[in-house]
Amino acid sequence: MTKYKQKEQLRERKLKSRPLVASLILVVGCVALLFGIATSISLGAADIDLKTVWDGIFHFNPELMSHQIIQELRIPRALAAAFVGAFLAVSGAIMQGMTRNPLAEPSIMGITAGSAFMIAIAFAFYPSTSSVGLMIWSFAGAGIGASLVFLIGMFSKGGLTPVKMALAGTAVAAMLTSFSTAIAIHFHVAQDISFWYAGGVVGTQWFSIHIIIPVAVIGLLLAFAISPSITVLSLGEDVAKGLGQRTVVVKIVGTIVVLLLTGAAVSIAGTIGFIGLVIPHITRFLVGVDYRWIIPCSALLGALLLVLADIGARLVNPPFETPVGAITALIGVPFFLYLARREGRGF
Numbered sequence: 001m002t003k004y005k006q007k008e009q010l011r012e013r014k015l016k017s018r019p020l021v022a023s024l025i026l027v028v029g030c031v032a033l034l035f036g037i038a039t040s041i042s043l044g045a046a047d048i049d050l051k052t053v054w055d056g057i058f059h060f061n062p063e064l065m066s067h068q069i070i071q072e073l074r075i076p077r078a079l080a081a082a083f084v085g086a087f088l089a090v091s092g093a094i095m096q097g098m099t100r101n102p103l104a105e106p107s108i109m110g111i112t113a114g115s116a117f118m119i120a121i122a123f124a125f126y127p128s129t130s131s132v133g134l135m136i137w138s139f140a141g142a143g144i145g146a147s148l149v150f151l152i153g154m155f156s157k158g159g160l161t162p163v164k165m166a167l168a169g170t171a172v173a174a175m176l177t178s179f180s181t182a183i184a185i186h187f188h189v190a191q192d193i194s195f196w197y198a199g200g201v202v203g204t205q206w207f208s209i210h211i212i213i214p215v216a217v218i219g220l221l222l223a224f225a226i227s228p229s230i231t232v233l234s235l236g237e238d239v240a241k242g243l244g245q246r247t248v249v250v251k252i253v254g255t256i257v258v259l260l261l262t263g264a265a266v267s268i269a270g271t272i273g274f275i276g277l278v279i280p281h282i283t284r285f286l287v288g289v290d291y292r293w294i295i296p297c298s299a300l301l302g303a304l305l306l307v308l309a310d311i312g313a314r315l316v317n318p319p320f321e322t323p324v325g326a327i328t329a330l331i332g333v334p335f336f337l338y339l340a341r342r343e344g345r346g347f
Contacts, residue, residue: 274332
């Protein structure tokens, strides 16, 4: 393929994008996300009307119990759900764009299991680890999980097809989860790490939000910066090289972004799966194949999905809470099986 044809192919793909639809999604999505956060703040063991929510945010009175609940419990929880949903959705979009694998997603690729494994080690051997320390352990675990999957791919006959990569990721996730469970039982920290397996944002405090904000700024800005390069890379590595792209640099930066965002998400909310699988596919269907639109729209829709899932977790079996990971799995598992069946036809 000549360089001229490669440029024409890239131009045609960009023309298939729908910027007007993407702009509408960003505007309507922001409004929906704000309303979802307000609803999330109002719902719980003690229901609080939206007027009190408004007063608790903008006219805080420390003498009122409802205002204290809003400020200390509900707002950090809602913000954590929005951040984690955005992190996982962007991570999934980048992974799918870089690998051209429609099944790529942090939980399926063993990344979230790797983070949970290292958090289990931290609890067992370094029980006094701070929240920042847990996040660092989580980053390291994310890297271990991803490395194991690609290491398996190096020895796979015919390379890593989408289905093979999903199977390798599932196997690595199962292995790391087994190790985590053994460590938890042997060192009597099962109760401490059970939260990370269930997945959820209940109990999130302000210091956790303060920790992940710098990660959000760095990770999301890098994701937006490499979004044009991800669009080119999604055409195929040969085409990207033919257009003069430094594919190795793009992959390194993309991998760093995925590890940063996924590690932060797991350190706050545990192993919540399938958001990074479902949201990028929905976003591509709506806005086209240009990652300059896919990444910001995925971030917004991912945040909205997890905020709504967290609301659903409180409504399924009140006054008890269903793990958010179970809610997202109800959506993600059928979607994953559909994609696996479609990709498996060429397996």
